Amino acid sequence: MRAEVDPLPPVVRAPSVATAARSALADVATLTRRELLVWLRNPSLIFFTFVQPVMFVLLFRYVFGGAIPVRVPGGYVDFLMPGIIAQTSAFASFGTAIALARQVQLGMIDRLRAMPIARSAVLLGRLAADTARLVVTVVLLLGVGYAVGFRFHNGIVPALLLVVLAVAFGAVICTVSGFVGLRIRDEEAVGSFGLVWLFPLTFVSSAFVPVTSMPGWLQAFAKNQPVTIVIDELRALALGGPLQLHAWQSALWLAGIALVFVPLAVRAYRRA
Amino acid sequence: MPARDRGSGHRGTLARPARPGWAGRAGPAATSPPRWEGPAVVVEDLRKSYGAVRALRGVDFEVGQGQVLGLLGPNGAGKTTAVRILTTLVVPDGGRALVAGHDVARSPAAVRELIGLAGQATAIQEELTGRENLDIVGRLYHLDPKTRRRRAEELLERLELADAADRPAKGYSGGMQRRLDLALSLLSRPAVLFLDEPTTGLDPRSRLAMWAVIRELVAAGTTLLLTTQYLEEADELADRIVVVDQGRVIAEGTAAELKGRVGGEVIEFQVLDRTQLERAAAALAGLSAHEPSVDPEAAHVRLAVGERGSSSLVETVRRLDAAGIATEGLAVRRPSLDDVFLALTGHGAASSDGPPTPTRPRWGRGH
Numbered sequence: 001m002r003a004e005v006d007p008l009p010p011v012v013r014a015p016s017v018a019t020a021a022r023s024a025l026a027d028v029a030t031l032t033r034r035e036l037l038v039w040l041r042n043p044s045l046i047f048f049t050f051v052q053p054v055m056f057v058l059l060f061r062y063v064f065g066g067a068i069p070v071r072v073p074g075g076y077v078d079f080l081m082p083g084i085i086a087q088t089s090a091f092a093s094f095g096t097a098i099a100l101a102r103q104v105q106l107g108m109i110d111r112l113r114a115m116p117i118a119r120s121a122v123l124l125g126r127l128a129a130d131t132a133r134l135v136v137t138v139v140l141l142l143g144v145g146y147a148v149g150f151r152f153h154n155g156i157v158p159a160l161l162l163v164v165l166a167v168a169f170g171a172v173i174c175t176v177s178g179f180v181g182l183r184i185r186d187e188e189a190v191g192s193f194g195l196v197w198l199f200p201l202t203f204v205s206s207a208f209v210p211v212t213s214m215p216g217w218l219q220a221f222a223k224n225q226p227v228t229i230v231i232d233e234l235r236a237l238a239l240g241g242p243l244q245l246h247a248w249q250s251a252l253w254l255a256g257i258a259l260v261f262v263p264l265a266v267r268a269y270r271r272a
Numbered sequence: 273m274p275a276r277d278r279g280s281g282h283r284g285t286l287a288r289p290a291r292p293g294w295a296g297r298a299g300p301a302a303t304s305p306p307r308w309e310g311p312a313v314v315v316e317d318l319r320k321s322y323g324a325v326r327a328l329r330g331v332d333f334e335v336g337q338g339q340v341l342g343l344l345g346p347n348g349a350g351k352t353t354a355v356r357i358l359t360t361l362v363v364p365d366g367g368r369a370l371v372a373g374h375d376v377a378r379s380p381a382a383v384r385e386l387i388g389l390a391g392q393a394t395a396i397q398e399e400l401t402g403r404e405n406l407d408i409v410g411r412l413y414h415l416d417p418k419t420r421r422r423r424a425e426e427l428l429e430r431l432e433l434a435d436a437a438d439r440p441a442k443g444y445s446g447g448m449q450r451r452l453d454l455a456l457s458l459l460s461r462p463a464v465l466f467l468d469e470p471t472t473g474l475d476p477r478s479r480l481a482m483w484a485v486i487r488e489l490v491a492a493g494t495t496l497l498l499t500t501q502y503l504e505e506a507d508e509l510a511d512r513i514v515v516v517d518q519g520r521v522i523a524e525g526t527a528a529e530l531k532g533r534v535g536g537e538v539i540e541f542q543v544l545d546r547t548q549l550e551r552a553a554a555a556l557a558g559l560s561a562h563e564p565s566v567d568p569e570a571a572h573v574r575l576a577v578g579e580r581g582s583s584s585l586v587e588t589v590r591r592l593d594a595a596g597i598a599t600e601g602l603a604v605r606r607p608s609l610d611d612v613f614l615a616l617t618g619h620g621a622a623s624s625d626g627p628p629t630p631t632r633p634r635w636g637r638g639h
Contacts, residue, residue: 107393
C-alpha cells in the first residue's frame with residue numbers, strides 16, 4: 001500500500017533559539033515543580049530524607065565519636081559535621097536513581113519523551129528539585145549539628161560557601177545516580193547498586209575518621225578520592241585552615257564528573 | 273482522504289447507535305480539526321529489530337483522517353513496537369512512517385506536537401491529584417493558564433473524574449487511572465491519538481466504561497490508532513482492523529470481514545474420552561459451512577457456525593447425544609483473536625512464537 005502524501009504538513013512552530021531556550025526553561029520549571037510537589041506529598045520520603053542524616057549525626061556524635069581521636073578545635077563533633085554533610089548529600093542521590101528507574105519502568109519517561117518538551121528538561125527538572133531538597137537538608141543538618149555542639153570557627157562567608165559546596169557536590173553525585181537509574185531501570189537493582197558504590201566512596205574517606213588511621217594501602221585511595229577532597233575543603237571552610245588547594249581540586253573533580261555524567265545521563269534518557 | 277462524518281452512521285457493518293458526540297455538546301471537540309492533506313498515519317515497509325529479534329519485518333498500513341484503526345495481534349506481534357516508532361520513541365531500522373504528514377524519523381519534534389499517547393504506560397504522578405496531573409501536563413504543552421484550566425475541567429467532567437479530581441491519583445481504581453491518563457493525552461487536542469492496549473488488565477466493567485469513553489472520542493472525529501489483543505475490542509471501536517503476527521501484517525479489513533473469514537460464532541467443547549474425538553468431529557459434519565477443527569492434544573473441538581450460534585448449539589447437543597459422546601465445556605461464543613489466527617495462520621494466537629515486545633510492566637491497580 002503506497003500513498004502519495006500531499007506535502008502539506010500542519011504548521012508546527014519552528015522556534016528561534018531564544019524561544020526554544022525560554023520554552024526549555026519553562027519545561028524545567030514545570031518538572032521541578034512536579035518533583036517538589038511529589039516530595040511534599042510523600043511524608044515517608046520527607047521523613048527518610050531528614051531522619052537518616054539526623055540519626056547518623058547522633059550515632060557518630062554520641063556512640064562512635066568518643067572512640068575516634070581527632071585534632072580539631074571543638075573535638076569530634078566539629079570534625080564530624082562537614083563529613084556527615086557530604087555523606088548525606090551523596091546519599092540523597094539514591095532517591096534520584098530510584099525515582100528515575102521507577103519512571104522508566106512505569107513508562108512515564110516514554111510518555112514524557114513523546115511530548116514536545118526539551119530533551120534535557122526531565123533531567124534538569126529533577127536535578128533542580130534535588131538541589132532544592134539538598135539545600136533544605138544541609139541547613140537542617142547544620143541546625144542539628146549546632147544543637148549537639150558543632151560550631152563554625154571561620155565566619156559567615158565560609159559557612160555559606162560550605163552550604164554551596166555541599167549542595168554542588170550532592171547535585172553532581174545526583175547526575176551520576178541519574179545515569180545509573182536510567183541505565184539500570186530496575187528499582188531494586190538500583191538500590192543495591194547504590195549501596196555498592198556510595199558506601200565505599202563515602203565511608204572510605206575522611207568523613208568519619210582521619211584518613212591517617214587507615215592502613216597504608218587504603219589511605220592511598222582514601223586520601224585522593226574526590227569525596228575526601230570535597231570533605232577536606234568543607235572542613236577548611238567550617239574550621240579554618242588552608243582553603244585554596246582543596247578548593248581547586250574540588251572544583252575540578254566536580255566539573256569533571258558533571259562533564260562526563262550529564263551527557264551520559266541525557267543519552268540514557270533518550271534511549272530509555 | 274476526507275474526515276468522515278461519524279454522526280450519520282457511515283460505519284459499514286459496525287452498526288452502532290448514534291451518540292451525541294463531544295462535538296455536539298457544549299464546548300469544542302476533543303481534538304483539533306485536520307490541518308494537512310493525506311492520511312493521518314502512513315506506514316511503509318517498516319522494519320525494526322532488537323538484536324536478533326525482528327519485531328517488525330516490513331509492515332504497511334494507513335490510517336485516514338478521522339478514522340479508527342485497530343492494530344490487532346497477540347503479545348509480541350510487533351504492535352507496541354509500531355506504536356513506539358510512530359510516537360517517536362524508537363527510530364525504525366528501515367521503511368518510512370508519517371504521522372500527520374511528518375516523517376517520524378526526520379522531524380520527531382513536529383510529530384510530538386501533534387500526537388497524543390496513552391495506554392500501557394502511564395504519565396500519571398500518583399502522589400498528585402487528578403487536577404494537578406492535568407495542570408502539569410498542560411504546562412508541558414505550554415497552554416496558557418486559562419486554556420489549561422478550561423480543558424482540564426472539561427476532560428475531568430467528560431471522563432467522569434470530576435468527583436475525584438482533588439484526590440491523589442494513588443487512590444484511583446485501575447479504570448479511573450486509565451481515564452485520567454487518557455485525559456492527559458487529550459489535553460493538547462492531538463491530531464492523532466495512539467492508544468496502546470487501552471484496556472489490558474482492566475476488569476470487565478472498567479473495560480466497558482473505557483470503551484464508552486473511546487467511542488465518544490471517535491464519534492467526535494478523533495483520528496485514532498489503537499492496539500489490542502482482543503478481537504472484540506477492535507470490533508467495538510475500530511473502523512478497520514490490521515492483524516499483525518510476528519512482525520508482519522497477515523490480514524486487513526473491517527471487523528465484519530475478519531469475522532467472515534473466521535466463520536462467525538464458534539461452538540467449542542472438549543471430548544471426555546479422547547478415543548471419541550474423531551467420531552465427535554464426524555458427527556458435526558455438515559452442521560455448518562465450515563469444517564470442525566480438532567486439537568487432539570487438548571481433546572478439543574471447535575466449529576465455526578456463522579451467525580446461527582444458538583440454533584447450531586442445539587443441533588450440536590442433539591447430534592453428540594445421539595452419538596453417545598460425553599463432552600465438557602460445550603458453549604457457543606463470539607470469535608476471538610485466537611479464532612482469527614487459527615483461520616488465518618493455522619495456529620492459535622497463544623501458540624504464536626513471535627518475537628517478544630520489549631516489555632513494559634502493566635500498570636493499573638486492578639480493582
